[in-house]
Amino acid sequence: MGEEVSQQEFTRADRTRHREKVRRNLDVFARMLRESRFEAADPMTGLEVELNLIDNAGDPALRNDEVLSAIADPDFQTELGQFNLEINVPPRRLADRGLTRFEEGLRESLNRAEAKAAELDTRLVMVGILPTLAEGHMGPDALSNNPRYHLLSDQILAARGEDIVIDISGVERLVTSADSIVPEAACTSTQLHIQVSPEDFAPYWNASQAIAGIQLAVGANSAFLLGRELWRETRIPLFEQATDTRSEELKVQGVRPRVWFGERWATSIFDLFEENVRYFPALLPVTEDDDPLAELEAGRTPSLSELRLHNGTIYRWNRPVYDVVDDRPHLRVENRVLAAGPTVVDTMANAAFYFGLTRALAEDERPLWSRMSFSAAEENFHAAAKLGIDAQVYWPGVGQVEATELVLRRLLPLAREGLTAWGVDPQESDRYLGIIEQRCLTGVTGASWYVDRVRRSQDQGATRADALRGVLLDYAERMQTNDPVHTWD
Template identity: 75%
Template sequence: MGEEVEAQEFTRADRTRHREKVRRCLDVFARMLRDARFDTDDPMTGLEVELNLIDEVGDPALKNAQALDAIADPDFQTELGQFNIEINVPPARLREGGLATFEANLRRSLNDAEHKSADVGAHLVMIGILPTLADGHMGVHSISGNPRYRLLSEQILDARGEDISIEIEGGAERLRTTADSILPEAACTSTQLHVQTSPDQFAAYWNAAQAISAVQLAIGANSPYLLGKELWRETRIPLFEQATDTRSEELKAQGVRPRVWFGERWITSVFDLFEENVRYFPALLPITDDEDPLAVLEGGGTPNLSELRLHNGTIYRWNRPVYDIAGGVPHLRVENRVLAAGPTVADTMANAAFYFGLVRALAESQRPLWSQMSFSAAEENFHVAAQQGIEAQLYWPGVGQVRATELVLRRLLPLARHGLADWGVPTAEADRLMDIVEQRCLTGVNGAEWFVRRMGKRAGQDRYDALRATLLDYRERMHTNEPVHTWD
């Protein structure tokens, strides 16, 4: 979300011109999928992690501008909230030691950033939702300085026509609140995993990513608290779905699709997703440039398709299609946005290895999983896993209802190991990371479970005092880089 745009107002003519241009981009994209050469020979993988900033006592530190100035590293970027920053780890090939490279780069960069940002009173924490956020942090004043964020917030609120309503029912507690901006979205910090793929294989990789999203959530949940309430084990999911919802209650009742979207069907081509974007969703940022994409393509160049890409960036699929250009050559990626940040770099890399291995094994299977499973079952799994976390019971073809941990241990870990071998990941590296996932399932402890249990030991304290103390315990253990299932 960090692309720079200038603050502006949009006229009706701007929107008409943008609609025509984005449709022209879509036509050119369809032609490129038929005729153009995409970079597919040696696929890259990528990793991004969104981080929270806290002060010495565990409260949010609204200091991302100062922290970024202190860190002075182009891999770190601004995010929506002043208590957020993001690190983009350089892409790598898994067969060339990519997982170890990601881990080393991430640890080194985070340690260096923590050392520098601490000087301005901002400490880095990897967690899905900062549990010490309070109502006072949720206003427009907490939005980062990049004009894009305020512009996007204004456009979403204008499209909605009323304040954003947040209503989440947990097991024992319930949250009901409203917001006059999209700032609550900033509470959601994630780990984003990228897999480059060919146009021919994109549908299989996207479908596989959708099918396993629930399993990722169940074993990686790390967002149990929001605004002082214990809610879902992965509260990021309902919060993000509601915080950027442009629909009024009447439009919801009419079946208008939400901008944070699991989807509604298995796909046969990457074109399906971009075509849905254009067909279903009006532009939030109708910014139009002067490029003629058809002229560029026919002239032997690679069109930027800027309008199509910017529009895609305002539709928040949990598995998002990405069209990008590197070295003048276009490529496609599946961007997996399911996982919360944290708890440690070791846990993050175990989650990444599990995803990279499993998605490859399923995408290249002789009998596709999605041919045996309805899309609605995958979507139901997704929300059950977000609500129940590591205790979730999921539907799986050939098994029926099964504990997520049992499914991982008996069926999915062997598949993930096979997929990692196909990527060219050394066996010792795969074993180390898959052992973390295995032990997490055997102990039944992920980030959310640890945090809730730790809070249970402080049941007699003021809720926010307990959240601060537990968050500081969490941060201390995060720096050990010992996986979360070993913390206690």
């Protein structure tokens, strides 16, 4: 969720000083890009997974502090809600069985964590939105104890000037409000990272934007929120609304939202950081005393902490990342589109599809984004979030097409080519991409499986609440088998 922030109040002078420092950071960043000071010779990939906590009855367990203490593993960290955790999987290269090693490492870590959580009568679940969340879990008391989260909540509510309203129309409709950003905690995701050079950033980011809707179609896993069946990937509208700092009047004026798909293809990573500074006021105007230009001219790597903190409060679905490891700067594309789960192998299938397809498109001699409008990519994104595996999308040279047909006929072969370019063994590619293929052939994703099971349970006389809880407990058991979701029935 980002760096620790301790300061709880900000003056007008704090905000002015912070704005000036962010702009100075931006100038230094531009100079670093010109001078090619970035580590990218042997790029790494990364993976983060956000988890939900439930008790033995399937209800949310607001116990992340206790569970983290019991797990005692620095790879596990707190998240926004007390019913959330996050695991940061160590980065690795995809060559030499990298995808399989990701899977093995994630499974081992989750198995150990699950054993510790069980001692507290708590279970870990990978699902985009916990289906048993209720209105009573949406108050400020459900925020994690980290001061950053309470401060961020206060700042978003102050900027908005009124309670947050959630209004989502899907299969059913949900209208509710909240006096904190806890609804954001309902959204748990898988975050995929690709390390890139400055010159490769724009092609990889553009490719990530272009396929975001396809990722949602084949990976949807959050159909229910507060008892309502909504979109197949309800995380998307929920996250867009839960951190919206705009009043209704500002929306009408065209002020940009902080959860943002964007508005144009990028030509450089600088485009996105410059947009951050130009369009968005700081939510957390914490300013350090260092001088980034002096650091650079002294031969050290500037942290650019203000620029990075500001970037962390602008929630692009594909986020630009500047980071420093062992005094070496690097750049990443952080893909934040997908829900967590249903299983580890499903998660790795989603990752393989993303890593392979983005590389193939980024290295294509005729860029996809030269033939596709940015607005078409955004329309695909929301259509797939709403309909999931049943969505129709637009694709250059094809027109409107079923997402499953597009994946089977065109995109899976491209993803295989991309994985080969990463150095992934063909058998490994076949295993993970075969899961995506079978989802398309069977029409089964985490979301569609869950909806079907809940409807069946209700047809047999269960209430919606009992059906959601019972199916969640079944889901949690099946998650432990690591059998891909398309095989569950």
